[in-house]
Amino acid sequence: MSDVTPAAAGTLSGVRDVLTAVDVTVDYRGHPPVRAVDGVSVSIAPGEVVALVGESGCGKSSFARAVVGIEKRSGGTVHLDGADVPFLGLRRRGVQSTGIQMVFQDPNSSLNPRRRVADQINDGIRTAVARGDASSSAADWLERVGLAADAGRRYPHEFSGGQKQRIAIARALAARPHMLVADEPISALDASTQTAVAALMRSLSLEAGAGMLFISHDLSVVRRIADRTLVMYQGRIVESGHTETVWQNPIHPYTQALLAAIPIPDGAGRLPLAPLEEHRAAWTQVIPEAIDRELAA
């Protein structure tokens, strides 16, 4: 397929990218209108986990929704396996576009409360079969996400938040997506469940050979699961590259502030300082060297 846009932001691996988003822009109408996402590009290879971090309201969720097509893009393109990902309008989504799936933040609203869990996972399996992929069983998926195989007979209200999120992950992965977009999938969970669910998402998407865009504001989890990290501030990517490089040696003042804001559990009881208003002006600056940082030698 030669219609893949080559101008996409560089990737670390040589494998052909599964997702290519170029200059994605999202505007919200209003007075005044808000540009939530301002020309964000990212390419994700199969089996690669890319994290998008930033403070609340920086546009990371809007970007995630625009990539999947839930939010209307006012500019830019998103291609999945070389084919355009259209806006999810009123029409039925085409077979090819079902290769991109999403996991939402709130586990309580991501499952239909009046349908059995297995039925909902079967919806995902049916999607995979419709695309010509192999079939699978709901019980199998439940076991893979760490639940009992017979949990499928139950209804969502019988599960905890973390378990519901596992079921939502099972449903998304049962569709055998090439690309999984997770919009703060762990922020509604308690601390001990967060790491487990995040690690599960990484291992399952790697196993499936799917790319994953993981939106989070929890930097310590991101460090553990992401190959690459994108730092977003006010709708723009201010720093990006190998997770370890960005983590060890942040260039952009916003990334530095973000990492400095992580509390250190050293028993000293020190809380990170709140960012000052004058710092915010520096955070909007564009530093070209901070983009696409390679792994340090």
Next chain:
Amino acid sequence: MMNTRIKRPRIHLGAWGAPLGIIGAVIALAWIVVAFLAPVIAPHDPLAQDLPRLQAPGGDTILGTDSLGRDVFSRLISGAGVTIPLALLLVVLSVLIGTILGSIAGFFGRWVDETIMRITDLVMAFPTVILAMVIAAALGASLLNAVYAALIVSWPSYARLTRGLVLGLRSSNYVVSGRLLGFSPWRSLWRDIAPNIIGPILVLASLDIGTAILLLSGLSFLGLGAKPPTAEWGSMVSDAIGNFDQWWLGVFPGLAILTVVVAFNFVGDALRDALDPKSATLRGGGPTL
């Protein structure tokens, strides 16, 4: 493997402990049974004019006879078989039309929504009974025409309710997840949305049965529903007007209408309270007529 019970997320009927709801359900059920058994349990032919005229209650005729020598009790119970099934038919048809149009309006939005909602506004702007009278008069007096007339004015409330509920769920995460999995709009509506909005619609429907009975009897009372020999409660009350001294002619059919309407309203109120304790009215009953 543990044989655990699977709890389905049911409508919790805890508030059915409300005595008025139980009383209402018992009376409503009793009337429905009477409606079905009317031909069997009626002591006289409701249409036969073979008894002494204007006989007071007592003796052979429990509730007396009317000005044409017909047994009031037999007419009353066969009247249940006329009005209640038609009221149920009316509510079922209104729910069908209203929920289908409301779902389409809520799910598809834009001009589809605008068009359907402006039509409901238009119909709802008319006084219900007067519009039904006009339609019944235009179609001609018959019970079925009265149902059609009532149908035209009664579906919009379901359309509005359904539209609001669908609109609220349309952008919920599980509906969006379904759409991302390739659900067609119809599949989304049927599998993901319908099971979650059926409760409030059932409540409105149960509250509406009483209103439907009142509307149909009202149209018959005005001479726009049941034709003369038919034993219908509204037309029985209407016949009583000419014989004011014979109180039993009007009081018994009037009481029949009253008990049925109040019973169905109690059931509807109890259902509503069971579904949403926040909207509970004082002691379970409420002014819904």
